[in-house]
Amino acid sequence: MARRVERRSFSWLTLTTALLVGTVMSAPVRAQTVPLTFGAIPPDDVVSLPEGGIDRALADLPAAVESVMKRSGVPGVAVAVVHGGKTVFARGFGVRELGKEAAIDTATVFQIASMSKPIAATIAATQVTAGKVNWDDPVVKHLPGFAVADAYVTANGTIGDYFSHRSGLPHAAGDTLEDIGFDRDTILQRLRMLPLVAFRTSFNYSNFGFTTAAEAVAAAAGTPWHELAQQALYRPLGMKSTSSLYADFLKRDNRATLHALVDGRFVARYQRDPDQQSPAGGVTSNVVDLAAWVKLLLANGTQDGQTLIAPAAMLPALRPQAFSSPARTIAGRSGFYGFGFNVSVNADGRPAMSHSGAFTTGAATNVQMVPSADIGIIVLTNAGPVGAAEAIAGHFLDIVLFGEVTRDWYAVMHPLLMQYYNPEGDLVGQTAPAAPKPARPLADYVGTYESAYFGPATISLGEGGLVLTLGPAAVAMKMTHWDGDVFSIAPRSENAPWGSLSSVRFEGPGGKPTSVRVDYLDDEGLALWTR
Numbered sequence: 164m165a166r167r168v169e170r171r172s173f174s175w176l177t178l179t180t181a182l183l184v185g186t187v188m189s190a191p192v193r194a195q196t197v198p199l200t201f202g203a204i205p206p207d208d209v210v211s212l213p214e215g216g217i218d219r220a221l222a223d224l225p226a227a228v229e230s231v232m233k234r235s236g237v238p239g240v241a242v243a244v245v246h247g248g249k250t251v252f253a254r255g256f257g258v259r260e261l262g263k264e265a266a267i268d269t270a271t272v273f274q275i276a277s278m279s280k281p282i283a284a285t286i287a288a289t290q291v292t293a294g295k296v297n298w299d300d301p302v303v304k305h306l307p308g309f310a311v312a313d314a315y316v317t318a319n320g321t322i323g324d325y326f327s328h329r330s331g332l333p334h335a336a337g338d339t340l341e342d343i344g345f346d347r348d349t350i351l352q353r354l355r356m357l358p359l360v361a362f363r364t365s366f367n368y369s370n371f372g373f374t375t376a377a378e379a380v381a382a383a384a385g386t387p388w389h390e391l392a393q394q395a396l397y398r399p400l401g402m403k404s405t406s407s408l409y410a411d412f413l414k415r416d417n418r419a420t421l422h423a424l425v426d427g428r429f430v431a432r433y434q435r436d437p438d439q440q441s442p443a444g445g446v447t448s449n450v451v452d453l454a455a456w457v458k459l460l461l462a463n464g465t466q467d468g469q470t471l472i473a474p475a476a477m478l479p480a481l482r483p484q485a486f487s488s489p490a491r492t493i494a495g496r497s498g499f500y501g502f503g504f505n506v507s508v509n510a511d512g513r514p515a516m517s518h519s520g521a522f523t524t525g526a527a528t529n530v531q532m533v534p535s536a537d538i539g540i541i542v543l544t545n546a547g548p549v550g551a552a553e554a555i556a557g558h559f560l561d562i563v564l565f566g567e568v569t570r571d572w573y574a575v576m577h578p579l580l581m582q583y584y585n586p587e588g589d590l591v592g593q594t595a596p597a598a599p600k601p602a603r604p605l606a607d608y609v610g611t612y613e614s615a616y617f618g619p620a621t622i623s624l625g626e627g628g629l630v631l632t633l634g635p636a637a638v639a640m641k642m643t644h645w646d647g648d649v650f651s652i653a654p655r656s657e658n659a660p661w662g663s664l665s666s667v668r669f670e671g672p673g674g675k676p677t678s679v680r681v682d683y684l685d686d687e688g689l690a691l692w693t694r
Contacts, residue, residue: 210511213566220562243450276520284503291476325376337371344636377442419545421525550576588665612692
């Protein structure tokens with residue numbers, strides 16, 4: 164059976180930990196009872212910052228960016244650094260689209276993919292501050308029609324549970340429904356059909372689980388999510404180039420084009436409309452706007468002396484809520500997930516908050532904050548994930564925190580990120596039988612097959628043979644005979660990278676088959692259609 168690597172919304176990699184898997188805490192933290200110690204770290208609790216480290220890191224940053232761009236082939240990068248309540252560095256590098264002259268600058272708007280998640284958590288914290296919602300509110304308090312497969316989890320799963328990926332939903336729940344064109348409401352409704360793992364004692368990264376929590380916050384506020392984002396965060400911070408609607412991105416003249424990795428090189432080939440999972444991956448912005456957001460966080464929720472977010476509301480999001488990357492040995496450090504933020508402890512003892520974002524169709528981003536050093540860095544790129552964004556941030560923070568670069572960050576990050584491009588499907592690497600068993604007459608396979616989860620699948624016969632068509636987007640894939648009642652398809656989507664090859668298996672007695680199963684969609688055992 165196919166197993167997807169976390170692709171569309173990149174969270175599992177931070178600069179200090181990798182592969183977010185493992186156990187989580189047993190209960191949500193109530194924001195109202197949290198002791199407020201944000202930023203209060205005893206002087207002897209961390210390694211002192213090297214003298215002049217920030218200045219040296221800033222002076223080195225342009226050369227570091229250009230080096231990573233040359234090694235990776237990434238066509239465009241924008242970087243901003245926040246320190247002391249100011250944007251102390253902001254610059255664009257490279258071009259918006261390969262083969263064209265338009266340059267990246269600080270106003271260039273990028274798709275930031277899963278960097279949207281910490282922004283969504285910040286928006287949620289504004290509503291906690293306003294008294295509209297609490298992190299420990301059950302989702303069904305605000306979305307009474309929502310359900311998952313277990314009645315207890317349905318009744319008790321909180322906004323915090325879904326924001327920290329500890330709800331028990333499977334990894335990437337709902338992503339393949341989005342791939343074939345279903346809308347947000349339908350996807351959230353169909354999450355109830357998915358099998359669950361242990362509630363609050365598992366960690367499975369899920370865009371649509373996260374989106375569920377954001378929808379509950381929006382319902383509590385009485386405002387659609389994209390409008391709430393504008394009202395609660397973007398407008399108050401003057402983030403004029405930021406939006407949670409893809410249509411707004413398309414209106415920007417100064418926008419970065421996606422570049423996907425195809426046969427080892429980046430090409431401008433795809434578009435990616437992430438509106439259905441907008442809270443989890445649909446924000447578009449530039450480094451100037453995102454610097455304003457990071458400044459708000461490092462200032463403990465204040466802007467120009469005014470409190471926009473209460474510390475009691477924001478703090479739970481910025482500290483561990485789930486074990487996302489348990490230490491593999493007793494000598495290792497664990498990684499954690501808060502509410503929309505990766506949370507780790509650096510080698511110098513300083514807590515750090517981060518998140519990456521990635522579309523294999525052509526975007527990769529990273530944000531890192533070290534509050535005790537009052538430093539934050541944002542890196543946006545217009546190319547699929549190859550480790551460039553994380554390497555730039557890691558290189559910079561090494562100099563800030565340790566006075567020197569401790570490792571070749573691109574060499575570390577690149578092979579980890581390349582897992583995103585592992586093809587999907589049970590036929591990957593397989594050789595078709597030299598003497599396959601014959602298929603039934605092709606007309607016998609033609610027809611419409613039904614699935615409660617995936618909707619109808621249509622098998623049609625054209626001049627080139629059979630075609631499988633799925634979903635509201637009418638995603639059509641040519642079928643090639645493999646062996647007997649088995650055909651192959653080569654899907655291509657955010658969750659099925661270049662090179663994917665999956666079986667389509669028909670079953671049933673002689674004559675017309677009664678069912679068909681598509682392997683690359685079958686992680687949860689739901690990719691079975693019947694006539």
